[in-house]
Amino acid sequence: MARRAPAPTKPSPTDLDARKATILEAVVVEHIRTAQPVGSSSVAATVNLAVSPATVRSEMVTLEREGFLVQPHTSAGRVPTDKGYRFFVDHLKSGVLGSAQQHQVKEFFANVRGEVEDVLEQTSMLLTQLTNYTSVVVGAGHSHSSILSVQLVNLDARHQLLVSVFSDGSVVKHSVMAPFDVTHEEVAEASKQLNALLINTTLESRVQVPSRSDHVATLVREAVSLLHAEKPTTDGEQVFIGGSSRVAEVFQGVETVRKVLSILEQELLVVSLVQDILDQGLSVAIGSENGYEPLSACAVIVAQVTIDGAPAGAVGLLGPTRMKYREALAAAHVVSEHLTRRFGGEEQHG
Amino acid sequence: MARRAPAPTKPSPTDLDARKATILEAVVVEHIRTAQPVGSSSVAATVNLAVSPATVRSEMVTLEREGFLVQPHTSAGRVPTDKGYRFFVDHLKSGVLGSAQQHQVKEFFANVRGEVEDVLEQTSMLLTQLTNYTSVVVGAGHSHSSILSVQLVNLDARHQLLVSVFSDGSVVKHSVMAPFDVTHEEVAEASKQLNALLINTTLESRVQVPSRSDHVATLVREAVSLLHAEKPTTDGEQVFIGGSSRVAEVFQGVETVRKVLSILEQELLVVSLVQDILDQGLSVAIGSENGYEPLSACAVIVAQVTIDGAPAGAVGLLGPTRMKYREALAAAHVVSEHLTRRFGGEEQHG
């Protein structure tokens, strides 16, 4: 559940004998709990291995040599590296949510009302509340939805508004600026033609636009090209980011906070961050794995939402590399499953 | 320009003789520049009063007694209080933008394209770029716009989408859930009736809904009530916040950063913050003046945008109380004027 990409056969370099694994795990757990370097005696005490600190120490030397741990300085305890966290996460037995939280999620999904956008936004708040981390909810783009209705509305003689409704319930508007004055009748006619042309097509469909040069035909051409130009920008994807203030509690160091926030400001970037992680087949990206240098102090958890088995958005959580992976993973999965269930079968509405 | 609320007659308690004013101003300027407590000798050196530090000192004692300055501790320099900043801002001769920035603004408004929302969002980025502070752009609600078109679209037998277009170019959608299966014909008929009913009304108009109990009439009633229920929530106001990452650079102290960010997360709250300040007739709210305890370390600058003289949105800047008022005020005003000009006369479009 925590890892999907690597082949099921365990490659030797990332594998460890049982004791090393136990020790590494203990270090990670303890460091997540305390945010402090973890020493050998603390590990020896925590773990049921019944070995002395000295033994732990010599194992830790190996773990450090292999890149799972680092010492901030001589005579300090050890801290996990990204690789250390990766091992930990890969070997994490998937946890379940606390029953109180489980209840909270049920409650939430039983009661949310409103447009899809509202539900997604509130979901991101829910995730933040559950985990105390910054959350991201990405709604599906409508590139695969078919067009249910197109309408051209007159604002004034030169300006029209193209309003398109998609089968996923999304509505998109485009301003049309006519190079000439148009009458209401012409707009109505163009509207009618557009409907005939576009209904039941998707944004990916090719359509045959009229080549005449009269007002109506020009309007129609203009409208179609605006609509089809939609894709390159955002594909109509919607992003909802919740709890960005948590960034300030969770990272120490103003500079880190600033860098992370300024990434979060760029919603398109967040979308591609989430997408990249999913494309790699991961559900957790730790430190440098996420590909954005300013986020090298972060771990990102993602869980896909599907509609009829096809990817249709995702939820994500962003925290420090020493985040509470088990809980956060559980929360992300539970929430994504609820979303999948909600949007999966029935169309959902207020 | 910097102050509008207080009566034009100067009330004595907030007034100071020329020398005290000069000294206070010097302290404020210096503290804004250095973020350090300002000592008497530094003031004596800066100012053209040709007085000794000792004199400055004795004046400062008075200024402190009257609440314009405070000492962080004995034997430290002085720091302005909110009241001190208020005096400073009230007596600020309105500055002008640097010519490079002036140019940048012109350039920007000459080139922005796209929907109103896009323009406003980009404007907030512009403001942040100009000032290095977090910026807020509030778009007008459409409560006073008239309805140009209403359309009911069938998603499936039980679910319809109500799409309304307003004269200000905004589009709003509502999900309608019918308590019975409806046919395409019924939807089309309801759509027609809704148009007849609502076109050229505003959300504040009362309309006569059909009282019959057939499918179409029920749909119409449902749609109208959904549409009219819109207001209490947000009035359709749009908020665009730019540069929230600047919060992390501009305030020291994690706790302050967290508090400010968590206010910024609540967009409705930001809208009312801006509105409150405007309602007080202020263009700057310093520290506790803004009414939100978590923002007591902040100053907020606002400038209204008008359409045909009527209030229609605002731009704002949020920084520390020791923000660069002159520059920020200039930027806010220039930008708000550009917006006013753009939206004021002509309807604007892509």
Added chain:
DNA sequence: TGTTAGCACTCAATTGTACAGAGTGCTAAG
């Protein structure tokens, strides 16, 4: 051969002290 107790060593963090410097308030003289 793997484990462990013992030990010397390292380094960060803390404490205490001394000192310099910035800035004040007060006073007395101009």
Added chain:
DNA sequence: CTTAGCACTCTGTACAATTGAGTGCTAACA
């Protein structure tokens, strides 16, 4: 009213000494 002079207060810094956590190594042991 202004200001020079001065004693005083408080912070910040530098430095040394101390503490303590934690290590690496080695030699003994099972």
